[in-house]
Amino acid sequence: MLRFGMKRALTATVALGALMAAGGAAAQELRYMCYQDGIECDVTRALLDQFEAENPGITVVVDVVPYQAILDNLPVQLAAGEGPDMARVTDLGGLNQHYLDITPYVDAAYWEENFGATLDWLRSGADDTGIYGMMTQLTITGPYVNATLYELAGMEMPGDGATWDDWAESTRAVAEALDVPFPMAMDRSGHRFAGPAMSNGAAYFDDNGDPILVDDGFRDFAATFVGWHADGTMPVDVWGGAGGGTYRDAFAEFANGNLVLYMSGSWQIGRMGSDIGDGFDWVVVDNPCGVAGCTAMPGGAAMVAFAHTEHPEAVASVIDFLAQHDIYSSMMAQTNQIPAHIGVASAGVDFTAGEDAAAALSVFSDQVPNLLPPAFALQGYRFNRAVYNATVTRLTQAIVGELSLDDALMRIDQDIADALATAEQ
Amino acid sequence: MAVMSSPERPSPLRFLWKPLEALMQAVLNTVEIPMRWAQRMLGQQKIAWVFLLPNLLIFGLFTYLPIGVNFLYATTGGTNLWPGDRPFLGMDNFEVLLDCENYLDPATCRRDLFWVAVYNSAQFVVLQVGFMVTFALITALILNRKIIGRGFWRSVFFYPVLLSPVVVALIWKWILQREGVLNAALVGLGADPVNWLLSPDWAFFWVVFVNIWFQMGFYTLILLAGLQAIPPDVYEAAEMDGTKPVRVFTRITLPLLMPTMIVVLVLALIRAVQAFDEIFVLTGGGPGSATMFIVQYIYETGFASQIQQFGIAAAASLLLAVVLFILTMLQLRATRRQMNG
Numbered sequence: 196m197l198r199f200g201m202k203r204a205l206t207a208t209v210a211l212g213a214l215m216a217a218g219g220a221a222a223q224e225l226r227y228m229c230y231q232d233g234i235e236c237d238v239t240r241a242l243l244d245q246f247e248a249e250n251p252g253i254t255v256v257v258d259v260v261p262y263q264a265i266l267d268n269l270p271v272q273l274a275a276g277e278g279p280d281m282a283r284v285t286d287l288g289g290l291n292q293h294y295l296d297i298t299p300y301v302d303a304a305y306w307e308e309n310f311g312a313t314l315d316w317l318r319s320g321a322d323d324t325g326i327y328g329m330m331t332q333l334t335i336t337g338p339y340v341n342a343t344l345y346e347l348a349g350m351e352m353p354g355d356g357a358t359w360d361d362w363a364e365s366t367r368a369v370a371e372a373l374d375v376p377f378p379m380a381m382d383r384s385g386h387r388f389a390g391p392a393m394s395n396g397a398a399y400f401d402d403n404g405d406p407i408l409v410d411d412g413f414r415d416f417a418a419t420f421v422g423w424h425a426d427g428t429m430p431v432d433v434w435g436g437a438g439g440g441t442y443r444d445a446f447a448e449f450a451n452g453n454l455v456l457y458m459s460g461s462w463q464i465g466r467m468g469s470d471i472g473d474g475f476d477w478v479v480v481d482n483p484c485g486v487a488g489c490t491a492m493p494g495g496a497a498m499v500a501f502a503h504t505e506h507p508e509a510v511a512s513v514i515d516f517l518a519q520h521d522i523y524s525s526m527m528a529q530t531n532q533i534p535a536h537i538g539v540a541s542a543g544v545d546f547t548a549g550e551d552a553a554a555a556l557s558v559f560s561d562q563v564p565n566l567l568p569p570a571f572a573l574q575g576y577r578f579n580r581a582v583y584n585a586t587v588t589r590l591t592q593a594i595v596g597e598l599s600l601d602d603a604l605m606r607i608d609q610d611i612a613d614a615l616a617t618a619e620q
Numbered sequence: 621m622a623v624m625s626s627p628e629r630p631s632p633l634r635f636l637w638k639p640l641e642a643l644m645q646a647v648l649n650t651v652e653i654p655m656r657w658a659q660r661m662l663g664q665q666k667i668a669w670v671f672l673l674p675n676l677l678i679f680g681l682f683t684y685l686p687i688g689v690n691f692l693y694a695t696t697g698g699t700n701l702w703p704g705d706r707p708f709l710g711m712d713n714f715e716v717l718l719d720c721e722n723y724l725d726p727a728t729c730r731r732d733l734f735w736v737a738v739y740n741s742a743q744f745v746v747l748q749v750g751f752m753v754t755f756a757l758i759t760a761l762i763l764n765r766k767i768i769g770r771g772f773w774r775s776v777f778f779y780p781v782l783l784s785p786v787v788v789a790l791i792w793k794w795i796l797q798r799e800g801v802l803n804a805a806l807v808g809l810g811a812d813p814v815n816w817l818l819s820p821d822w823a824f825f826w827v828v829f830v831n832i833w834f835q836m837g838f839y840t841l842i843l844l845a846g847l848q849a850i851p852p853d854v855y856e857a858a859e860m861d862g863t864k865p866v867r868v869f870t871r872i873t874l875p876l877l878m879p880t881m882i883v884v885l886v887l888a889l890i891r892a893v894q895a896f897d898e899i900f901v902l903t904g905g906g907p908g909s910a911t912m913f914i915v916q917y918i919y920e921t922g923f924a925s926q927i928q929q930f931g932i933a934a935a936a937s938l939l940l941a942v943v944l945f946i947l948t949m950l951q952l953r954a955t956r957r958q959m960n961g
Contacts, residue, residue, distance in 0.1 A: 267924050274701035274928075289926055431818050431907070432798060438905025438912045439920045580926035588733075595820065595908035602727065609730075613716075614927040620697035620707050 223506045225255045225513060227498075228269060228282040230262040233465025235283070235331065235496075238529045239517070246516045253509045263442065266580075273501060280504040281513065283331060285496050287316045288577040295500040296325035300511030306518065309536045316575055317497055328499030329518045330535035331526070335559040336390050336460040336492045337482050338362070339467065343475035344455050348372040352480065359391055359419070359483040363428050366455040377430045379423065380445035381458035383437060385583025388590070389573055390492040391458075392416040394485035399569045399582070406582055406611055409604045412487060417590060417600060424594045430454075435595045440584030450474070460494070461559040464531045464552050479555040482562055490567040491559075493574050495535065533560060578618065585610040687941065693934035699927055706931070713935035734936060736909045737917035744828060744913060745892040752832045753839065753885055760843035761873075774844070778837035785834070789901035792830045793817075796902075820910035823903050827911045830902060831895065839884045846880030847873070879955065886951035890944055914940055 227243075229236035236259045243255045258279065260268075265284060272278035273293040284290055294317065306314070306326050317327040345352055348369045353361040366378035381387050393399065396412025423429040430453075433445045449457035450470045467477055482491045498517065500510040516522060520538050527534045527544045531552050534540045546553050573579050585607045593603035659667045669676075689703070694713055696706035721728035726735035763774050780788065795801045796816040803813035816822045850873065858868050874881075896915035899905070905912035905920075914936065922933025 270926075270928065271701075271923055286926060431815070435818055435907040436904070438903070438907070438909050439916070440924060441904045443904075578926060584925055591906065592908040595818075595906070595910070597820075597908040597910070598727075606732070614925065614929065617697060617929045617931070618699055618927045620699075620709075 223253045223509045225253065225281065225504070225506060225510055226279040227255055227257045227513075228265065228279040229257050229259055230265050230283055230496075231259065232262075232462045233469065233530060235465075235530045235532075238526055239331075242517060242522055242526060243513070245522075246513060249516075250509075250512065253506075253512070255513055266442070273503075276503050278501060278503070280506065280510050281328075281498060281500050283496050283498055285494065286580055287495075287497055288319065288575065289580060290499070291317065291319040291323075291327070291577070293501050293503070294325070294327035295502045295504060295507055295510065296327060297500055297507070297511035297514060298324075298326045300508050301326065301515045301518075309520075309538050310518070312537065313495070313497075313535045316495075317499065319577075328497045328514055329523075330495045330497045331517075332462060332495050332530070332532035333535045334461045334494040334496075335533065335562045336387055336458070336494070337559055337562060338480055339449060339457045339459060339463070339477050339555075340480050341449070341452065341455055341475055342478045344369050344373055344375060344452075346476070353483075355481065356489070357481075357483055359394070359416075359485060362456060362483050363423060367428060369455045375455055376453045377448065378428050378454070379456040379458065380429055380433050380448055380454050381420075382445055382460075383434045383441070383443040383587055383591075385440075385586035386492055386494060386579075387458055387460070388416075388420070388586055389583070390482060390490050390570065391420075391485065393490050393492075393567050393569050394482065394488050395419075396485065396487040397569070399573050400576075404572070406576070406578075406615075407608075408582060408586070408611060409608050412485075414600075414604060416485070417593070417604060421590065421593050421600055431594060434587070434591050438588075438591070440587050446470075449477075460492075461533055461556065462496075464555050467555070468531070468549065468552055477551065479558040481558065482565065488567045489565050490570050491562040491565065492570050493563075493566060531556065578615065581611060581614045581618075585614070687938075690934045690938055690941075693930050694938050695931075697931045699930070701930070709931065713931045714939075716932060717935055717939070731932070733909055733912065734914075734917055737912050737914045740824075740910070740912060741893060741895075741914045743824075744831075744895065745889060748828045748831050748892050748895075749885065749888045751828070752836050753881070753888060755832060756836050756839040756843055756884065757881075759836065759840045760847055761869075763840065763844055764847045774841075777840050780834050781837040783834070785898035786901050788830065788834045789898040792826070793902055796826055817903055818907050820907055823907055823911050827899050827903060830898065831892075834898060835888070835891065839888060842884050843877065843880060846877050849880075850876045882951065882954045886947060886954075889947050893940065893944060893947070 227239070229239060231237070236257055240257045243257065247254055265282065266286070269278060269282055269284070270286070270290065273290065303326060306329075310326075310329050313330045313333070314326060316330070318325060340352060342352075350365070350369055350372070353365050357365075363379060369375065370378040389397075389399070392413050395416040396410070397408075397416065398410055398412065399406060399408060401407045420429075424431050424434065430445075430448065433443055433448070437443050444459060444463075445454065445457055446459065446463060446466060448454045450466075452475060471477060482489050498514055500507070500514060504510050517526065518536070520536070520542075523534065523536045524539045524542070524544055526532075527536075527539060528547055531546050533556060534544060546556060573582070576582070589598065589603040589607045589610065592598040592606075593600045598606065655667075658670055662670070692703050693706070695708060695710060696703065697709045697712070698706045700706050717731050717734050719730040720726075720735065723729075723735070726732045726739065729735045759777055763770060763777070767773065783791075793800075797803075798813065798815055798818075800816075802816065806813055814822065816826055854872055854876070855868065858872060863871075894915060895913055896919070899911055899913060900916055900919075903911040905916050918933045918936045918940070921929050921936065
């Protein structure tokens with residue numbers, strides 16, 4: 196009896212083991228490394244629940260990480276052949292060598308039709324026709340203004356065509372009238388700095404397409420920018436409060452009412468709605484002008500697949516699912532982002548963040564015709580982060596008085612030359 | 621009622637002794653055959669290496685091999701991670717790092733931030749280790765006396781050691797930032813707030829202070845153990861001779877504590893050279909590069925840049941390893957001298 200019982204137990208155990216092994220072989224667990232400025236990863240998670248319901252056997256784990264992990268840790272993981280199956284990245288062309296071409300698994304015509312304008316940002320060059328992922332947001336840089344402070348001060352905001360100097364003067368007047376700590380602030384980012392510098396005439400590239408950061412336009416705006424920190428127009432905390440190329444935003448200062456104008460970008464709209472709420476009225480205004488134009492910087496984040504994945508077809512099916520018109524539209528509506536999907540953009544998006552957000556998104560969208568050619572060139576440049584890092588590191592040293600402006604500018608050129616020399620070895 | 625000890629009481633596990641003894645004997649008999657053979661083949665001198673082999677393998681794999689790999693990276697260039705894909709550069713990376721017109725002025729160096737980090741680290745090591753060991757010694761001397769709540773105070777001083785460096789940095793950041801606790805207190809007292817982490821000098825001061833606060837308890841504990849190891853009869857003899865307290869400290873306590881002091885000094889030195897995490901969270905190396913130390917430079921050059929200069933970072937870390945090696949050698953030499961009297 197006992198022997199019979201043991202035999203049955205053994206058979207059941209073996210059968211269960213075989214079943215589990217078969218199940219394990221069929222189940223495909225994918226990992227998506229995601230950062231969020233607002234609720235982007237949460238919204239994606241909810242949409243992926245729908246995907247998992249429609250695709251039994253594929254599960255997607257969304258690992259929400261800080262933005263700095265995407266910048267610092269992910270490239271090292273990828274270089275070692277490790278890392279997630281998919282990630283949300285902003286170093287679009289820089290990570291191209293690690294991307295998975297999902298063309299064989301998707302309707303390429305649909306992708307070209309709807310994402311054709313931005314697919315090039317993820318490609319290695321003109322000869323590359325691969326599809327590596329989709330932009331989960333298009334971003335445009337621009338200034339947010341605390342409208343309530345202007346109202347309390349009884350002052351008018353500068354009008355169309357206002358320059359950066361006009362805004363500096365105006366915000367200083369408001370700050371002085373209401374005892375607000377700082378008139379203006381800009382995120383600690385070379386990307387944010389680039390727009391105003393280009394408006395001031397900075398070309399960033401020579402005729403051959405090689406980076407030449409320091410020209411007269413760059414120098415002039417750098418001098419103005421350092422001067423704003425010296426005279427208290429901008430708080431030293433944001434740029435001076437860190438070293439190296441570390442990213443730091445000034446959102447908290449703006450949300451706490453300590454700033455009149457905050458130079459950031461469209462990705463902050465979600466936080467404006469959720470963190471400021473009814474605290475005060477804010478508006479997005481046109482990018483201030485300089486001698487060369489009134490340009491913003493385009494940018495954005497993309498969801499990409501990586502070549503080392505063991506489940507390329509499953510990964511492609513996840514990205515393709517999220518790229519479908521209705522799903523993508525829902526994602527844009529919930530996250531209040533400018534869509535990169537041409538069909539969705541044409542049809543319009545029912546943004547969920549209310550009138551303020553819709554108005555802000557409209558102003559950001561209006562900046563696109565004003566973008567200067569160097570803005571597109573820099574966004575598409577493979578080593579743009581090396582340019583941004585050198586800008587931030589060295590200008591910070593000038594702001595805190597470690598280097599003269601001339602030395603800082605000389606070091607920017609030197610840093611980029613050294614980095615490019617390493618890349619070419 | 622006195623508690624009776626019962627050494628004669630038989631152990632409840634006594635029935636296991638015989639089988640265990642037999643098992644051990646069987647194991648020894650099995651091992652003895654190859655060991656005898658190995659000894660016959662290698663000789664009595666070399667058989668020691670057989671016993672050292674497991675540890676040597678582990679050290680080789682996790683210590684010496686990474687140093688070798690690091691050397692490989694330091695002598696190659698490019699951005700590829702796989703050594704086979706990297707072009708050989710010889711000593712070029714070291715030359716780039718050491719390319720200076722005047723070593724005392726980082727601004728004249730090609731890699732100025734490397735030298736800024738070197739000088740910041742040197743300054744930090746001298747100040748942090750000097751003050752910390754002094755304060756740790758004073759604290760240990762006080763805690764070694766019969767004071768009220770001695771156990772409580774020992775815990776208080778040791779508590780920060782238990783915290784994560786990131787937690788320590790975040791706590792102090794909340795205290796020191798522009799709208800932090802310290803400035804709130806100053807404003808409450810009618811004083812002007814100070815940008816503690818935005819002035820290079822203040823930021824450096826607080827980096828040193830926070831590190832002392834964070835690590836002092838560990839070294840206090842080691843020194844306290846050293847103090848308690850000094851035989852009390854030496855002090856009793858000095859007391860009977862009417863020796864003054866200062867003389868007791870300089871002639872008895874300090875010389876007998878010296879071996880412990882050297883260990884503390886060298887451990888603190890090595891840790892100070894390696895300082896990174898708490899400082900990176902507290903100041904990010906700023907303002908500017910005022911608190912950027914050598915490990916942060918290595919991290920930023922090798923990992924935080926888009927174009928990852930692994931070769932330069934590896935060369936810098938090898939130079940750091942040389943410094944740590946020299947410090948360790950100094951420790952061994954000083955300890956040996958102490959032991960030899």
